[in-house]
Amino acid sequence: MRPLCVTVIGGANMDVGGRPAAPLRLYDSNIGAVSLRPGGVGRNIAQDLRLLGAEVSLVTAFGDDLFGEGLRRGCESVGIDLSMALTVPGARSSSYLYVTDETGEMHVGLSDMDVVAALTPAVMEKLMPRLNAADAVVLDANLSADTIAFLADNCTAPLFADPVSTAKAPRLLRALPRLAAIKPNALEAAALTSESEAERAARALLRAGVRRVFVSLGADGMLVAEGETLLRLPCFPCRVVNTTGAGDAAMAAAVWATLRGLDAEQSARAALSAGAQTAACDETNPLQLRLSY
Numbered sequence: 001m002r003p004l005c006v007t008v009i010g011g012a013n014m015d016v017g018g019r020p021a022a023p024l025r026l027y028d029s030n031i032g033a034v035s036l037r038p039g040g041v042g043r044n045i046a047q048d049l050r051l052l053g054a055e056v057s058l059v060t061a062f063g064d065d066l067f068g069e070g071l072r073r074g075c076e077s078v079g080i081d082l083s084m085a086l087t088v089p090g091a092r093s094s095s096y097l098y099v100t101d102e103t104g105e106m107h108v109g110l111s112d113m114d115v116v117a118a119l120t121p122a123v124m125e126k127l128m129p130r131l132n133a134a135d136a137v138v139l140d141a142n143l144s145a146d147t148i149a150f151l152a153d154n155c156t157a158p159l160f161a162d163p164v165s166t167a168k169a170p171r172l173l174r175a176l177p178r179l180a181a182i183k184p185n186a187l188e189a190a191a192l193t194s195e196s197e198a199e200r201a202a203r204a205l206l207r208a209g210v211r212r213v214f215v216s217l218g219a220d221g222m223l224v225a226e227g228e229t230l231l232r233l234p235c236f237p238c239r240v241v242n243t244t245g246a247g248d249a250a251m252a253a254a255v256w257a258t259l260r261g262l263d264a265e266q267s268a269r270a271a272l273s274a275g276a277q278t279a280a281c282d283e284t285n286p287l288q289l290r291l292s293y
Contacts, residue, residue: 004054004259007084007131009124009151010042010140010162011116012060012075013094014067015284017244024101032102038074039096039284041140041164044245046080048252048274049138051289057081057134059127061118063093084127091115094142104242104279116142121150132156136180136259138251141168149174158259162251163188177209181258183251183271185216198223199230214254214268216247216275224268233268236276236292245284250275253291262293269293 020032038047046058058080062068064087071093075082094116098109124131124147131137137157139148141164152159152175161182163169169188176182176192182205184192189201193208202213202225215223221234253274257267273292278285 004049004256005133005135006049006054006138006255006259007057007059007134007136007157008042008046008049008138008140009059009119009143010045010138011040011094011113011142011164012038012043012058012062012071013040013096013111013113014071015039015244016095016097017242018099019104019242020099020102022102024099024107037284038071039245040094041142041162041248042138043071043075043080044248044284045138045140045162045252045255046075047078047285048249048278048289049256050078050080051285052252052256052291054256055081057084057130059084059119061086061088061091061094061115063087063091063115064089065093067093067095084130086118086123088115088118091118098244100242100244104240106243113142117144119143119147121147124150125154128154136160136255138162138255139172139175140164141171143171145171145174148172151175152178160251160255160258162248163192166191176205179210181212181214181254182210183214183216183247183254185218185247189213189215199225202230212258212264212267214250214271216250222250222268222272224264226264229264231265231268233265233272236273238276238280240279241282242284243279246275246279249278249285249289253289257291257293266293
């Protein structure tokens with residue numbers, strides 16, 4: 001079986017994370033550990049797809065700074081192709097600052113992603129022949145609404161999307177009819193549909209034209225919808241160490257499983273298993289992913 005060829009378009013951040021040694025005290029200094037590692041939704045998905053054996057190209061934008069150099073080296077070290085990525089002179093590379101509680105559950109995050117604005121429709125137009133040659137293109141909503149709409153209108157490869165956050169999710173609205181699959185969490189699904197109940201939001205996304213919907217429910221598992229199928233599946237058991245990157249691993253697994261022809265339930269189980277493996281390790285990306293479905 002030949003490897004899947006997937007292009008991911010989105011953000012690559014340097015993640016600066018803090019985890020307290022004891023219960024988090026707000027408005028005070030906490031004793032704990034601070035980490036610096038490559039991250040970003042698009043980059044994380046790209047690396048997780050590499051772990052699943054796909055050939056992956058990442059279309060992103062770096063600044064010409066130390067973070068940018070580190071991000072490039074990190075991507076290249078795991079075999080991610082960066083021949084379509086940009087380096088923007090004078091720009092800050094994307095960074096993401098987050099603080100978890102003592103269990104690894106994130107409490108607050110702050111992103112600086114202005115450089116991603118360099119991924120314009122004009123840039124995408126030049127790349128379109130290569131994008132259309134992929135087995136799939138995965139978008140994250142760090143891209144502008146105009147860039148996402150351009151890709152939806154012009155990309156013939158199957159499109160998958162991660163909404164990233166409630167603030168950025170609406171950027172995907174014009175692309176919904178073109179999506180093979182989307183993986184919002186419950187709040188992002190509500191932001192896309194104005195439906196506060198997960199099942200109703202999933203049905204609304206199907207009516208908007210999305211073929212397969214995976215709604216992450218956190219500790220309550222995942223809801224998957226396709227056609228007349230609507231299932232709630234529990235989380236895979238694991239000892240949670242750090243939830244950062246778990247949703248991105250779930251997205252990568254959902255893309256892989258869908259492209260390999262797994263049905264909706266099997267694809268959701270694959271996504272849940274990838275998320276659990278990532279949440280059980282201290283890194284944003286695990287050393288390996290072995291999917292269960």
